[in-house]
Amino acid sequence: MIDTLSGALGLGAHEASFWIPLVLAILLFLTTAAAVVLDGFDIGVGCLLPFASPSLRLHMVSLLSPWRDANEFWLFLGLGLLLSAFPHAWGAIMGALYMPLSLLGAGVLLRSASFELRLRSPLEWQPAWVAAFAVGSWLTAASHGFILARVVTAYAHGVPYTALAVFFSVCALAAYSLLGATWLIMRQAGELRARAVMWARRTVRWVAAGGVAVSLVLGVLNSGVLLKWGNTSGWFPVVALWSVLLACFVFLEMLLQRMVNHSPPITVLPFILTVLILLLLLSGLAYSFFPYLILDDITVWDAVVSTPALRLVLFAAAVVVSVALVFNIWVYWGMFGASRPTQPPPFSGFG
Amino acid sequence: MTHSTLWLAQLQFFSGLGFMLLFVALELGLAWALLFFRIKALTTGLAGWTDAYRFWVRVFALAFLLSFAAGLSALIQFGSLWPGLMAKIGDVAAPMLAAAIALTFVFKAGFLGAMLFGARRLSGRLHTVMVGSVALGSTLSAFFLLAVVSWTHTPSGAWLVNGHYIVIDAWQVLFNPALPWYGALFATTAGMIVAASMMAVVSGQAARNPAGPAYRLVFRTAMLTACVSGVLFLVAAGGTARLAAQYQPAKAAAVAGYWQSSTRPDFAVLAWPDAAAAANRGAWVWRGHGARLLASDDAGQWRGLDQFSGMNPPVALTFWSFRLMIVLAALTAILSAVTWLRLRRNHYDPAVLPPLWRRVITAAGYSSWLLPVCALAYIQLGAFPYAVYGTITLTEVLAPASAPALVFGNVLYALCYVALLIGFFMNLRYISRYGVVPVGRRRRT
Numbered sequence: 109m110i111d112t113l114s115g116a117l118g119l120g121a122h123e124a125s126f127w128i129p130l131v132l133a134i135l136l137f138l139t140t141a142a143a144v145v146l147d148g149f150d151i152g153v154g155c156l157l158p159f160a161s162p163s164l165r166l167h168m169v170s171l172l173s174p175w176r177d178a179n180e181f182w183l184f185l186g187l188g189l190l191l192s193a194f195p196h197a198w199g200a201i202m203g204a205l206y207m208p209l210s211l212l213g214a215g216v217l218l219r220s221a222s223f224e225l226r227l228r229s230p231l232e233w234q235p236a237w238v239a240a241f242a243v244g245s246w247l248t249a250a251s252h253g254f255i256l257a258r259v260v261t262a263y264a265h266g267v268p269y270t271a272l273a274v275f276f277s278v279c280a281l282a283a284y285s286l287l288g289a290t291w292l293i294m295r296q297a298g299e300l301r302a303r304a305v306m307w308a309r310r311t312v313r314w315v316a317a318g319g320v321a322v323s324l325v326l327g328v329l330n331s332g333v334l335l336k337w338g339n340t341s342g343w344f345p346v347v348a349l350w351s352v353l354l355a356c357f358v359f360l361e362m363l364l365q366r367m368v369n370h371s372p373p374i375t376v377l378p379f380i381l382t383v384l385i386l387l388l389l390l391s392g393l394a395y396s397f398f399p400y401l402i403l404d405d406i407t408v409w410d411a412v413v414s415t416p417a418l419r420l421v422l423f424a425a426a427v428v429v430s431v432a433l434v435f436n437i438w439v440y441w442g443m444f445g446a447s448r449p450t451q452p453p454p455f456s457g458f459g
Numbered sequence: 460m461t462h463s464t465l466w467l468a469q470l471q472f473f474s475g476l477g478f479m480l481l482f483v484a485l486e487l488g489l490a491w492a493l494l495f496f497r498i499k500a501l502t503t504g505l506a507g508w509t510d511a512y513r514f515w516v517r518v519f520a521l522a523f524l525l526s527f528a529a530g531l532s533a534l535i536q537f538g539s540l541w542p543g544l545m546a547k548i549g550d551v552a553a554p555m556l557a558a559a560i561a562l563t564f565v566f567k568a569g570f571l572g573a574m575l576f577g578a579r580r581l582s583g584r585l586h587t588v589m590v591g592s593v594a595l596g597s598t599l600s601a602f603f604l605l606a607v608v609s610w611t612h613t614p615s616g617a618w619l620v621n622g623h624y625i626v627i628d629a630w631q632v633l634f635n636p637a638l639p640w641y642g643a644l645f646a647t648t649a650g651m652i653v654a655a656s657m658m659a660v661v662s663g664q665a666a667r668n669p670a671g672p673a674y675r676l677v678f679r680t681a682m683l684t685a686c687v688s689g690v691l692f693l694v695a696a697g698g699t700a701r702l703a704a705q706y707q708p709a710k711a712a713a714v715a716g717y718w719q720s721s722t723r724p725d726f727a728v729l730a731w732p733d734a735a736a737a738a739n740r741g742a743w744v745w746r747g748h749g750a751r752l753l754a755s756d757d758a759g760q761w762r763g764l765d766q767f768s769g770m771n772p773p774v775a776l777t778f779w780s781f782r783l784m785i786v787l788a789a790l791t792a793i794l795s796a797v798t799w800l801r802l803r804r805n806h807y808d809p810a811v812l813p814p815l816w817r818r819v820i821t822a823a824g825y826s827s828w829l830l831p832v833c834a835l836a837y838i839q840l841g842a843f844p845y846a847v848y849g850t851i852t853l854t855e856v857l858a859p860a861s862a863p864a865l866v867f868g869n870v871l872y873a874l875c876y877v878a879l880l881i882g883f884f885m886n887l888r889y890i891s892r893y894g895v896v897p898v899g900r901r902r903r904t
Contacts, residue, residue, distance in 0.1 A: 180527075180528075184527075184560070184563075184564070187534055191553070192553040193557075195549030195553055198546075199546040199856075201542075202538035203543065204859075205539060207860070213475075214871045217531070217875050217879070220528035221524070221879050222879075224520075224525065224528075228886060228898060229896065233885070417549070417554050420553075420557065424554070424560075425561075427561050428565070431569065432568070435568045435569070
């Protein structure tokens with residue numbers, strides 16, 4: 109497959125102008141996947157805040173705090189990678205997305221800043237910052253859905269496309285809320301788990317509807333993508349993906365139904381299933397898009413800078429990836445499973 | 460200037476950059492101040508230095524995190540407002556932006572956590588090294604951002620070929636003519652905002668609690684920094700004006716208020732530039748001394764604004780933002796010097812200052828927050844209508860957004876900025892009066 113790709117471009121497989129863009133594209137996909145999953149549960153818990161009681165809200169937000177620094181970096185890294193590695197696509201993508209990007213920028217700003225301000229405020233002002241955090245999370249989730257709608261319809265304009273974008277925003281809100289709710293199921297037993305189960309049950313079908321809608325829209329509106337899916341020699345990944353997706357949704361619904369009255373022995377399972385669902389949807393998108401960054405218009409190789417500048421960008425990306433791997437393994441190591449309260453530090457005597 | 464979508468986009472980008480710049484300047488200045496406090500605590504052993512570090516590290520943490528959030532939002536706005544720019548300057552700007560982002564990530568992920576939450580576990584020296592690393596990392600990241608911005612004002616070392624730039628000489632791209640002066644302006648702005656804010660907060664704290672050990676030390680440091688930064692700011696401003704005379708003739712003419720090319724160049728100290736009448740109203744001029752600020756063409760004639768009709772920056776805005784920043788910096792430096800002289804015989808204890816003097820210091824502290832905004836207005840809005848000076852205009856790279864959408868974006872962001880600024884100031888007032896709120900963050904697993 110590598111040889112067919114490089115042959116189609118007229119380059120050798122060992123040439124830097126071939127493999128560096130490929131590596132950076134894979135990196136972009138991995139960063140997007142990490143952002144959706146890891147920043148996703150943060151956004152999800154934020155979206156669920158208006159539905160919780162006031163005392164529960166402060167607790168939910170405090171559960172997020174150990175991973176806040178790591179979570180908010182993923183969007184930054186993804187955007188930075190898109191900006192520095194694929195500037196020609198950056199222009200074409202971002203230019204058509206002014207409205208959703210305003211929502212995203214405002215949402216991200218509000219989320220990050222109000223979390224920190226809440227942490228350092230006296231108790232009287234904390235509910236106001238929690239409310240701001242919730243507003244920021246809603247804006248961010250809605251904008252993600254909007255952007256997805258624009259990207260899969262190749263930036264078409266018109267009333268039906270705007271209606272589709274609104275529908276996708278609702279589905280994105282549901283998806284992040286599902287991720288947040290299943291994360292909360294894993295983290296904390298008691299009232300929070302019971303409520304989280306109810307929230308998750310209400311959002312699962314919206315996520316399923318969104319997944320089906322994305323596939324339909326992508327296939328129907330883009331003939332190239334439909335051709336790729338319907339290719340008789342390449343049918344296996346497509347069918348496998350849809351079967352596994354269906355199985356995950358069914359299994360998740362069954363689990364959530366059984367969890368209504370008693371805690372499950374394996375609390376991690378709903379979260380893992382939701383992560384798997386989102387990753388599968390993203391992989392499907394990436395498979396459909398490759399090698400285009402903008403469908404039928406700009407490929408990965410069209411979008412990059414010249415090769416000398418590209419080497420510098422790859423060097424910076426390599427540094428970031430190594431630090432990110434170490435940092436994130438260290439930070440996310442203890443995330444799965446229930447949350448345990450901190451112990452006081454060991455006292456080593458008065459000397 | 461009659462193109463309203465261009466102006467709305469410019470306004471939104473300016474507000475985003477300005478908001479980010481305030482907190483970046485504050486956190487950069489505070490990082491170096493905190494390093495100074497730690498080193499002093501280690502060398503002198505006075506409890507006051509450790510006390511000072513423990514208070515101001517809270518302010519630094521909040522400023523750093525807000526600057527990161529603002530930077531992320533500014534990056535998104537850069538992409539949504541000027542999408543065509545990266546396609547044209549990608550070869551030049553991409554490596555520098557990648558470096559800035561990578562440095563921010565590495566230093567924030569690696570060293571900030573150790574600095575803020577690891578003071579108990581690390582030895583004094585190792586912790587000071589962490590503080591130094593954070594300061595260094597912030598400076599390097601800001602350096603690369605400044606390099607990109609100053610390159611767009613003096614595009615050296617790259618040629619415009621087929622509508623996009625290719626790099627000819629990487630050193631000339633990185634160390635372009637504007638970088639030293641813009642860097643100096645930024646560094647001195649950071650010094651001024653930190654010093655003036657420190658003076659304002661500490662004078663109030665000392666009046667409420669005269670026995671605090673840290674206030675004397677911090678106040679003396681802040682006064683010195685304010686004086687030195689003020690003087691250096693004026694030098695940097697002069698250098699920037701000379702730079703504009705050399706490379707950005709329209710901006711130089713706007714700053715001088717020089718409308719007609721043939722007239723004798725007078726230095727308009729105060730005036731109201733009127734674009735419709737192409738003249739200055741009520742001008743108070745210093746006759747014959749305007750030549751140093753102006754650009755001259757090959758025949759030796761001074762270039763006035765009539766040579767750039769349609770391609771000149773907003774004259775009144777450029778004119779007044781330059782003078783306002785000079786006046787603010789000079790007044791703050793004079794105030795610090797006078798306070799220094801007054802407090803010399805009281806061992807620099809701010810508690811002895813009368814209430815009116817403290818109010819003036821507080822006002823100077825608030826006004827120092829205007830300083831980065833004015834400097835940015837002079838530099839950024841003065842470069843209108845160019846995205847890259849002399850070659851690529853903003854109109855070419857503008858996003859195809861409608862005016863109502865731009866108004867919506869502007870209002871949304873403005874509401875967020877106002878809410879966060881109010882929150883930051885309320886937080887600062889609270890901790891200066893009642894002490895810091897303990898941050899219990901680590902609840903791992």
